[in-house]
Amino acid sequence: MPIYRAPTRDTRFVINEVLQLESHGNLPGFENAGAEMIDVVVEECGKFCAEVLTPINLSGDIEGCTRHPDGSVTTPKGFKQAHAQFREAGWGTLSAPEEFGGQGMPHVLGMMAEEFISSANMAWGMYPGLTGGAIASILAKGSPEQQAKYLPKMIANEWLGTMNLTEPHCGTDLGLIRTRAVPQADGTYAITGTKIFISAGEHDLTENIIHLVLAKTPDAPDSTKGISLFIVPKVLVDDDGSLGARNAVSCGSLEHKMGIHGNATCVMNYDGATGYLVGEENKGLAAMFIMMNAARLGVGIQGLSQAEVAYQNAVKYAQDRRQGRALTGPAEPNEKADTLFVHPDIRRMLMDAKAFTEGMRALCLWGALQVDLVHKAATDAERHTADDLISLLTPVIKGYGTDKGFDTCVSMQQVFGGHGYIEEWGMSQFVRDARIAQIYEGANGVQAMDLVGRKLAQNGGRAVQAFFAVVDGECAAAKAKPEIAALAEKVEKANGELKAATMWFMQNGMANPNNVGAGAHHYMHMMGIVALGLMWVRMAEVAVTKLAEGAGDEPFYQAKLTTARYYGERFLPDVGALRRKIEAGADAMMELPVEAFATA
Structure with missing residues (x-):
């Protein structure tokens, strides 16, 4: 069975010694993030991931999700119980704002948790992980009433969220979307259309799912300038916060995928569902980019996370497996063969993985610090510099991080030789799960064009x-x-x-x-x-x-x-x-x- 142990020592090294997070203690949200507290949070999060999430990763991949005739979806065995433990421990609240029930700690710690969770069980981690993008958009563009109604439950992970962008004929070119939002007399909108590839679109982990849906109003421009964003709850929420009637949104089918089998990737049908406009009409693209930028950093972490867990398993295998002799002569003459570690080509693959994962972890955590500094740095100049750097490097973290993460998984599978091709060893799952990270939230070719076509020329x-x-x-x-x-x-x-x-x-x-x-x-x-x-x-x-x-x-x-x-x-x-x-x-x-x- 595959193993995973969170790289807590390396993570604490980056946060405490390289980033020196304590030195920012004068900034809001950093005052409680001292070295001792960070050590406790990192170690406990690593323990939760290794003990609760890792044991249901391989089984979740084998079992997958099940859609029932009524459109409901059941997640693999153990997923619902793991989510309850996650919610009760408050891991989803680490870097969320205190005014809505979060702990208000730096995004650096949230990024740490995302890595550990995704390494332990990437498919499971996508359920609470995608909620972060939805929360970010409601925080930035939602009305005070919308924030009060939805954010406390979402931040507490009592309700989870999704992002509904893609349609059967429309992926990157969102100007082509056909989902319609018709204004109603009560100020709501009737949402009608079909969305595909919706991660965590339907599941049994929570009693409500808050969908954020891109759609066009009847008189909107037929381009990206006509996109609006809507909150469309699975179950309508009454003014007092209690759950009301079931909304007209349903899972039409589950996608049959190469990997992330434990996550319900849904075709979502909206049949005149009640939706609530977020921000201004025809201004949904800006809100969408808030979701996408948050998600892209999270996907970059997924590239790292799968490389890390694949690397850990390859190291263990190379320590145990004996095959051939060292080129310089037997390393252990009393044994019939030496371990794989004596072979330079095995060392090449393992050293490549070590150099990438440790460097990428530092880059992701440093990037998360820039997200914090954008909002909390002491001066305008510091905030602008942080914003420039993280805006520039977001497509790099997503694109390079997932390209190299996938390559690393393949190399770690190669360390196993023929056993790497056998499902029970788990290496196939890491390769299959890592592959999606190069595709979703903007395929990596799109990331590259965003970098050279937009980010390089921005602001001169x-x-x-x-x-x-x-x-x-x-x-x-x-x-x-x-x-x-x-x-x-x-x-x-x-x-x-x-x-x-x-x-x-x-x-x-x-x-x-x-x-x-x-x-x-x-x-x-x-x-x-x-x-x-x-x-x-x-x-x-x-x-x-x-x-x-x-x-x-x-x-x-x-x-x-x-x-x-x-x-x-x-x-x-x-x-x-x-x-x-x-x-x-x-x-x-x-x-x-x-x-x-x-x-x-």
């Missing part, structure tokens, strides 16, 4: 220039430390390659926009590699300082330095190759006529 390039400055400044300082000077020089060089690729887009994108499209994926990966390089510089600096101070835990800090060196030697050189791919332009890519792709 202010965000990317801020990112370049952070990397250059920290590398310049790190080069003064002999132990990490070589790594800092490599990251600085990679940042130079990224700047050059940015300039190439500026010089060649206007003449032929396909040049930008053709290089967008490679650029997103370049920025991902550089961003993780920055994280490794920061982590290596802390490790050097701790070793010099004799702080203890020497093996942990020495491993950080070795892994940082590995990242510099094995990841950063790829940035130059990616730049050369970008500079090849779009001509050969776009030249062939469509007919030339036919194979018969």
